[in-house]
Each structure stands twice: as structure tokens, then as C-alpha cells.
Amino acid sequence: MADEMWVNMGPQHPFNHGLWNLRVRLDGETITAAEPIVGYLHRGWEKMVENRTYPQIIPLADRLCYGSSFSWSHLYCLAAERLFDIEIPERAKYIRTACLEIQRIISHLTWLMALGTDLGSYTILIWCLREREVFIDRMVDICGARMTYNYPRIGGVRNDLPPNFARDVIRSLDLFETRLQEIEALTDSNAAFRMRTVNIGNISAEKAINLGLTGPNLRGSGVELDLRRHEPYEVYDDMDFEICTATDGDAWSRYRVRVDEMRESDKIIRQCLDKMPEGPVRVKVPRCPPKGTVGCRVEDPRGESLMYIVSDGTDKPYRLKVRSPNYINLSAAPAMLLGYKISDVPSIMGVLDMCIGETDR
């Protein structure tokens, strides 16, 4: 038996996307213990927003997770609307659903790009970046920003869609469908990619539930749980889509789930654009909400995210709690890493889709 040693992977390490530290204890090359260390990006988000009025929090919610900023500012607006007890126009709901799914595609492409570099395929990075730009352009058409959109508002969305938006999105999606096949050909038939993901980081369905995994990581273990179906918000109950699952519970199935989800997002965006009604996109909201508490959870690209707002009747929240899916997923990392080699760390942690901004808050 070789000597055991601790290896620090981070905070500056080519494999971690975001700022965190993974300490692993090695016996030879086998991992016997792992300890993720977070907190490098902590800026006291939950405390800070107690000094902001309700509309001022929207741009800060954007910067919670920069990989999928729309889904976080949308979650905040959704929670605030339940607190104010207002109903938003039908058109705004469709716009939000379409934007959420565009954001999901962008987020998953960012993840695949990072996974590609981790596993040594630079072509995947370049191709995914190229596809990502197409969808970022659609978001630029809507609101002018590439990453931090500041587009949803309490009571709707900031502005209506630009002219010819539906046509541009359909064109982008048509292009994306063929390009996604090309990217899949690059990964699915790549022996090195398969060797580094198949049967790596296995986790059973029962264990995944006990560890609190959500989102694509849980669905990769065969558990069919998707809040878009089981607790629908916006207009997801009108949409026709599949819940993507895979049964093996290894890194490969979590990868498959995310790629399949991009196809489902494609379907949802097309349905949204088809069914989108005319009308206003925003309603007036009062300055101060009534006293009370509200909890609201949605299906983020990374899992189940929750916001819990306590209001004391003033124009600022008394308390705002964020449940970040990634913080919980990261805490499951030691269980996944145990017993695998140190060279498997990038593939196991890469498919978890790390985003430290929301983890540390």
C-alpha cells in the first residue's frame, strides 16, 4: 500500500470552471476521500438584497449564476409575483417560457464546452462556442445583453419581442438541429470520450435521492422528476415535451440527459412561438407587497432552484433565501468520486455542471 497524500485541485486549476477547491486523498492513484471547498466567490448576496428594493434585485439575481442568468432572474420575478399576488399577461408567460428554453440551450452548450476541454477535445469547445453565439444573438435581439439580461420584470417582461424574432429563432433552431448532430457525432463515436465517461462516477437512484441531487444529474440515475412537468409554472402545462432520463447513473448518462434536453428545449421553443398570443407584456405592480412569506421553485438547467421571500410589508424584502441546486450537487461529489482514479475527476465533476456563483452566493 502506497503512502496516502492529499492533492489540492484549485482554486487555480485548469479543470475547475469557477473558483473552488477540491481536496482529494489519494492511495496511489485511487481516491479514498474527497472534500470540496467552496466560498471563494461568497459576497453575501442574501444579506445584500435586504438593502435593495424589489425591482433593484432583478439585475443582482442575474448575476447569481452567470451560466443561466435568465432562469435566476425569472425565478426571482416569479416568486415576487406570488408575493405581490398578481397575474401576468398571457403573452409575457409565453415569452418567458421561450427565453427560459433558449437559456437552457445556452447553459447546456456552455457545460458541454467546458466538459470538452476537461476531457481533452478542443474541437468540442470550439463547436459549442459557435452554436452558443447563435442563441446569444437571439437574446441580444431581445434585450441587448449577451449574458446578464435583466429582461424579466415583476409583472411581465421589460419589452415586447423585436420584429421577425420568431423567424430568426426558427432559423437558429433549424441550424442548431443539424449542428447538434455533428457535435454528437464528435462525442458519441469518440472512443476516448466514451472511455472517460462510461461507467465512471456511478450513483444509484436511491443514493442520488438521498444525497439530494436534482435536475439532469438525478434524471441520469433514472428518476423521472422534472418540475416543469410535476409542478408546472408559466405555460409548461400546455407544452408537449418528454422528460429525458437515462438509467445507468454514470457520467455518460448524465451527459446523454443534457444533450437530449437540448432537443426537448428546441421542441418547447417552437411550440411557444406557435401558440404565442397577442397582447400586453407587462402589468403595473404596487410598490410594497403585503406581509407574508412565499416559496417558489423552478427547474433550473442545473437542477431544482428555490427562492423563499419573507416580506414585512415594506418595499424591501425582510429575508430572501436561495436554494442553489449546485451547492447540493457539489456536496454529493465525495460519494461519486470515491474509489475512482484521479484522472476521472474532470469527467465526474465536469458533468455536474459547476457554477460557483450561485453555490457561494
Add this chain to the structure above:
Amino acid sequence: MDIDLSFQAMTMTAKQFSEMSKNFIRETMVTTGAKKAIDKLTAPIWSWGQRNALYPLHFGIACCALEMAASSGARFDAERLGIIYRSSPRQSDVLLVNGWISAKIRPSLKALYEQMPAPKWVIAMGECSISGGPWYDAYNVIQGVDTFLPVDIYIPGCPPRPDALLDGFLKLNRKITAENRGSFLED
């Protein structure tokens, strides 16, 4: 060389001798003005080499790190300007600070800067690293990277577009051209 010096040279170790001769050559070069002339002649070559191969450290902190990745993608293609991201601070010239700096990461960032070899520059990308940005009243965020590192270029934006990042690198390029500093006999 006087007789005293050569007598010492016989009793010296090899290391001491090389040190002594190095100092001797340096002093002669400086006093005769040869160093100045050589520096002036070779400075454009050093400067050309430095400014056209700016290797930033691959160190993503927050939102701007995604724009940093986008700038090296197919559309913006930072590599045509000689910008290649290196994973080790020992191999890089530019420290690209792209995100808010919390109290926990500040010592590591300073250590990374100190690990980089001598001609080095710092770029502050985005509002957070310039002045704290949206986190101006957060208790754990350092209000600007220039409070503890010498910053050369500031790129405003939240986050800046990849075009703005490339513009920042071109500005750094011009700054190195203007400095035009020779480094003959310097470490």
C-alpha cells in the same frame, strides 16, 4: 584588471567567480554607456516579442470568465492577436482579473501575481474588479483589484463584450509599444 582582483580569483569558488565577473561586466557596461546603447538598439525587438505573444493566465473567476472563453472561440478568435491562455502562472505574462474578488481569494490572487515571471501586466476586466461594481456594499468583496495589485488596463462593462476584451488587449499592446523598454543585462 588589477593584481588584487586576480589574486582573489584564485581562492574563489566557481559561483563566487561568476558572480564577480557578472557584476564587473555590468558595471563596465553601465559606466561606459554601452548598456544604454545596446538597450536602445534592442528595445524594439524585446517589445515586439512581448506585445505580440501576450499569454494570459487561465483563471476564470466569475461572469467575465465566460466572455473570456467566448473571446477565444470561433467568432472573436483571440488567438489571431497572440492571446493564448496558459494554465500555469509561470508561463503567463498577463493576469486577467475577471470577476469580484472576495476576501478568501485575495491572498491566492496575490500569490498568483507574484508567481508570474518579470515582465507582467494586470488587466482588470469588468466592473467588479475595477471598483466592486454591483457589490459595492457587500461585506466580503474587495472594492477593486487596484487596491492590492498594479493594474495596467481597465475594461469596463458588466460583463464587457468579447470585442471590448480584445480592445483591452490591443490597448495593452500599444502600452508596451510606448514603454519600449530594453532589458539587456536585466533579470
